[in-house]
Amino acid sequence: MTSYLNADIMIRDALPEDMAPIGILMSTYFLDIEGVPVEDFAVAQAGEKIVGAGAIVSGRFPEVHSIAVHPNYRGKGIGSSLIRYLLLKVSDRSDADICVYTRTTSPVFFEKVGFVEMDPAIKAQLWEDCAGCNRLSTCRQSVMCLKKGSR
Numbered sequence: 001m002t003s004y005l006n007a008d009i010m011i012r013d014a015l016p017e018d019m020a021p022i023g024i025l026m027s028t029y030f031l032d033i034e035g036v037p038v039e040d041f042a043v044a045q046a047g048e049k050i051v052g053a054g055a056i057v058s059g060r061f062p063e064v065h066s067i068a069v070h071p072n073y074r075g076k077g078i079g080s081s082l083i084r085y086l087l088l089k090v091s092d093r094s095d096a097d098i099c100v101y102t103r104t105t106s107p108v109f110f111e112k113v114g115f116v117e118m119d120p121a122i123k124a125q126l127w128e129d130c131a132g133c134n135r136l137s138t139c140r141q142s143v144m145c146l147k148k149g150s151r
């Protein structure tokens with residue numbers, strides 16, 4: 001699958017050779033992608049350069065695991081295009097009421113692409129690592145959900 005944001009920016013599935021530049025981009029923002037397989041990633045490419053990347057993982061529910069755009073390319077619609085592309089990757093899931101979730105420190109960005117903020121108490125119900133985390137009560141990550149009908 002490939003799509004174009006414009007003549008300069010291509011959005012496509014990630015390839016194994018993209019994992020090194022994706023890792024560098026994510027580490028710019030201290031985003032941990034350890035254990036996330038290449039199949040779950042999409043990238044934004046400008047010329048030969050990876051300028052954005054995101055992953056949607058599909059476990060008990062789909063989750064936008066991480067998303068990042070190179071600082072020089074932010075504010076050009078790349079992040080929202082990546083989200084739309086990632087959502088297509090899970091669009092064949094049939095569960096009627098399924099939400100796509102994310103845990104994020106950028107809730108406003110996710111609101112702009114249709115996600116709504118949930119009660120943070122849901123974190124411990126949805127994620128085992130949150131349930132077992134001793135910083136849960138002070139955690140600043142918002143839980144956002146995109147309902148199927150709003151995609």
Ligand SMILES: CC(C)(COP(=O)(O)OP(=O)(O)OC[C@H]1O[C@@H](n2cnc3c(N)ncnc32)[C@H](O)[C@@H]1OP(=O)(O)O)[C@@H](O)C(=O)NCCC(=O)NCCS
Nearest residue numbers: 029066067068069074075076077078079080106108109112
């Ligand atoms: C969040 C991020 C991926 C957005 O990428 P982007 O390409 O700049 O986003 P877009 O250009 O598609 O922006 C879409 C809208 O969201 C807004 N927006 C983007 N990033 C935002 C942020 N961090 N906070 C608030 N609003 C934001 C934009 O202003 C734009 O609004 P508009 O439609 O009213 O003009 C990018 O800012 C980034 O890499 N941030 C650092 C990593 C991060 O925080 N990732 C998310 C946590 S996992």
